[in-house]
Amino acid sequence: MFCEKAVELIRELHRMTDGQLPAFNEDGVRQVLQEMEALYEQNQADVNEAKSVGRADLIPSIKLRHCCLLRNQRCVVAYLYDRLLRIRALRWEYGSVLPANIRFHMSAEEVQWFGQYKKSLASFMRSIGGEEGLDITQDMKPPKSLYIQVRCLKDHGEFEIDDGTVILLKKNSQHFLPRWKCEQLIRQGVLEHVMS
Amino acid sequence: MSDALSEDGSDINQDDSQEEVMTPAELIAKLEEAWLNEKFSPELLENRSEVVECVMEQLTHMEANLQRVKKGDAKAGFHRMEIDRIRFVLSSYLRSRLQKIEKFFPHVLEREKSRGEGQPSLLSPEEFAFAKEYYANTETYLRAVALKRMPPNLQAVDMLKAVPEPCLDSFVFLRVKEQQENILIEPETDEQRDFVVDLEEGSQHLMRYRTIAPLVSSGAVQLI
Numbered sequence: 001m002f003c004e005k006a007v008e009l010i011r012e013l014h015r016m017t018d019g020q021l022p023a024f025n026e027d028g029v030r031q032v033l034q035e036m037e038a039l040y041e042q043n044q045a046d047v048n049e050a051k052s053v054g055r056a057d058l059i060p061s062i063k064l065r066h067c068c069l070l071r072n073q074r075c076v077v078a079y080l081y082d083r084l085l086r087i088r089a090l091r092w093e094y095g096s097v098l099p100a101n102i103r104f105h106m107s108a109e110e111v112q113w114f115g116q117y118k119k120s121l122a123s124f125m126r127s128i129g130g131e132e133g134l135d136i137t138q139d140m141k142p143p144k145s146l147y148i149q150v151r152c153l154k155d156h157g158e159f160e161i162d163d164g165t166v167i168l169l170k171k172n173s174q175h176f177l178p179r180w181k182c183e184q185l186i187r188q189g190v191l192e193h194v195m196s
Numbered sequence: 197m198s199d200a201l202s203e204d205g206s207d208i209n210q211d212d213s214q215e216e217v218m219t220p221a222e223l224i225a226k227l228e229e230a231w232l233n234e235k236f237s238p239e240l241l242e243n244r245s246e247v248v249e250c251v252m253e254q255l256t257h258m259e260a261n262l263q264r265v266k267k268g269d270a271k272a273g274f275h276r277m278e279i280d281r282i283r284f285v286l287s288s289y290l291r292s293r294l295q296k297i298e299k300f301f302p303h304v305l306e307r308e309k310s311r312g313e314g315q316p317s318l319l320s321p322e323e324f325a326f327a328k329e330y331y332a333n334t335e336t337y338l339r340a341v342a343l344k345r346m347p348p349n350l351q352a353v354d355m356l357k358a359v360p361e362p363c364l365d366s367f368v369f370l371r372v373k374e375q376q377e378n379i380l381i382e383p384e385t386d387e388q389r390d391f392v393v394d395l396e397e398g399s400q401h402l403m404r405y406r407t408i409a410p411l412v413s414s415g416a417v418q419l420i
Contacts, residue, residue: 077338
């Protein structure tokens with residue numbers, strides 16, 4: 001059946017419900033593109049024959065192939081675009097450096113797109129309101145209190161807070177830290193906010 | 197909220213060269229208004245970069261003031277909190293704008309292109325630059341990975357058709373700030389009488405966004 005490969009690509013993304021990024025299915029995309037090429041060649045041949053010999057009975061199958069071509073195009077583009085949206089979400093979650101296991105799932109072009117997106121976002125944030133700009137990937141939740149109780153989930157090493165004191169973030173240790181300093185670490189999974 | 201602000205920043209606005217003089221409390225109220233409207237409206241609203249700039253100035257000023265306060269002063273904590281809150285609102289406002297720009301980028305750019313001479317732009321210059329880059333980046337990517345390897349008649353994708361438009365028919369909650377009369381809420385139905393309502397000042401409603409969109413941009417109603 002035509003288009004089956006293309007739909008399989010979409011299904012693959014759909015199965016990853018919570019916006020996770022599966023490995024780039026280069027093979028699948030290539031197969032769809034090959035199928036499109038074959039369909040297109042058959043169509044070209046049939047169109048020529050229909051024109052030269054006047055065989056009107058070929059027209060329905062030409063139309064069918066054309067619909068399949070359109071559907072394949074749509075599915076591939078949707079697959080790629082949806083992946084971009086997921087990659088974009090990762091920039092907001094992890095900051096500008098992605099963990100290695102996620103980068104492993106991205107194609108070279110996706111890495112390139114991500115780099116460009118990062119750059120655009122950075123220059124946008126720098127341009128807000130004059131000198132230093134504003135990091136809008138911070139302050140994701142409304143602040144409730146200045147300091148929060150956090151627990152370390154993994155060893156992170158030394159960490160400096162605003163007034164110059166350096167603390168050691170060791171696994172399972174608990175600290176009372178300024179919220180605006182640890183927001184990113186919480187999102188990266190280094191710290192955990194302990195609700196009291 | 198306003199107390200801490202006026203204490204910190206009343207002097208900055210007095211010598212401000214802006215035409216309209218605003219107290220910091222008014223400024224923050226403006227920011228909150230813009231923030232809520234932006235957060236709840238399905239489409240991108242007009243940019244308020246003048247408010248963003250003033251708030252940024254205010255924040256820098258407050259930070260500087262905070263540096264002078266003695267360590268361990270109880271007041272410092274309150275001011276710190278205040279700064280954090282304002283920064284959250286500001287970031288959240290800019291974030292929701294950026295999200296809409298990314299989500300609807302072809303439409304946003306199209307609207308910018310078809311904008312007449314005198315009409316104000318929806319996007320700030322920075323947002324416009326971002327949207328253009330985002331468009332170019334995404335288009336280049338799709339072309340490089342798939343489109344250029346497709347048959348010649350299928351190498352173009354109409355982004356305007358491919359990316360969904362904002363849904364203007366979604367419902368929004370709103371509070372009326374200025375009395376409105378004869379608001380048409382069902383303009384399409386010909387056979388029925390036009391469905392018209394009056395909006396009392398201070399009353400709250402749940403309505404389709406499309407019908408009250410002009411009132412949101414004029415500031416007569418506030419989305420909540």
